[in-house]
Amino acid sequence: MTQQSLLVLASGQIASLAFLVYEICLTFDDEVNVIWSKPNRSWIKWQFLFTRYFALSIQVINRGIDSAVASHMNMVSTDLKNWYMCQVIVGSILMSAVEAVLMARVYALYNKNVWIFFVFVIMILAEIVTVILGIVLNRPGDEFRASNILLRSPTSFTYFGIGAIASQITILGLTLLKYKAAVQGGWSKAPIMMLMVRDGTAAFFILLVVTTLTVVATSTQNEYAPIGNS
Structure with a gap:
C-alpha cells in the first residue's frame, strides 16, 4: 500500500470518529429530553445508550491502537491478534442491538405472536453461530503482523455480513407481509x-447498503475496506 493510500485510510477512519462525535453533540439535547427521561426499567433507554456510547468507546480505542501501530510502538502481537479478531464481534454486537429494535417493532406489529418471537430468537442465534464460525475459520496465523490492524479487515466480516443481511431481509419481509394484510383489511393508512413501513423500509436499505459494502470490500480485500468497517 502506498503512502498516499495509508494517508487516505487514516483520514477516513479519523473522519468516521469525528462524524460520530459530531452527531452525538448535535443530538445530545434530544437524548437528554427523550432518552434520559425514560424510566430505568425501559429497555429501549439502555439499548440506545449502549449502542451510542459503546460504538464511541470502540472507535476511540481503535483509533488509539491505529495510532500506536502507525507510530511503530512496541506492542504485544498476541494482544493485537486477539483485538483484530474481536472486531467482528464488536460489529455483530452493534448490529444486533440495532436489529433488536427493528425486531421489537415487528413483534409488536404482529401482536406479540409467539412464533414471530421464536423466529427472531433463531435469527439472532444464527447470526451468533455465523460470527463464531467466521472467527474460527479465519483465525490469523503466524503471518499476522501489527500492520494488519491498519491494512486489512478481518475476513470473518464476510460471514457476519451474510448473517446480518439474512436477518434484515426477514425483518423487512415480515413488515411487508403485515402491510399487505393491512391493505386487504382496509387499515393500511393507519398512522x-x-x-x-416507512421507517422499516428506510432502516432496511441503510443497513443493507452498509452491510453489503462491508461484505464486498472485505471479501475482495479492498485496500480501503477498513474505512467502511470503522
Missing part, C-alpha cells in the same frame, strides 16, 4: 402502519 402506526405507515410509520412502521
Whole structure:
C-alpha cells in the first residue's frame, strides 16, 4: 500500500470518529429530553445508550491502537491478534442491538405472536453461530503482523455480513407481509402502519447498503475496506 493510500485510510477512519462525535453533540439535547427521561426499567433507554456510547468507546480505542501501530510502538502481537479478531464481534454486537429494535417493532406489529418471537430468537442465534464460525475459520496465523490492524479487515466480516443481511431481509419481509394484510383489511393508512413501513423500509436499505459494502470490500480485500468497517 502506498503512502498516499495509508494517508487516505487514516483520514477516513479519523473522519468516521469525528462524524460520530459530531452527531452525538448535535443530538445530545434530544437524548437528554427523550432518552434520559425514560424510566430505568425501559429497555429501549439502555439499548440506545449502549449502542451510542459503546460504538464511541470502540472507535476511540481503535483509533488509539491505529495510532500506536502507525507510530511503530512496541506492542504485544498476541494482544493485537486477539483485538483484530474481536472486531467482528464488536460489529455483530452493534448490529444486533440495532436489529433488536427493528425486531421489537415487528413483534409488536404482529401482536406479540409467539412464533414471530421464536423466529427472531433463531435469527439472532444464527447470526451468533455465523460470527463464531467466521472467527474460527479465519483465525490469523503466524503471518499476522501489527500492520494488519491498519491494512486489512478481518475476513470473518464476510460471514457476519451474510448473517446480518439474512436477518434484515426477514425483518423487512415480515413488515411487508403485515402491510399487505393491512391493505386487504382496509387499515393500511393507519398512522402506526405507515410509520412502521416507512421507517422499516428506510432502516432496511441503510443497513443493507452498509452491510453489503462491508461484505464486498472485505471479501475482495479492498485496500480501503477498513474505512467502511470503522
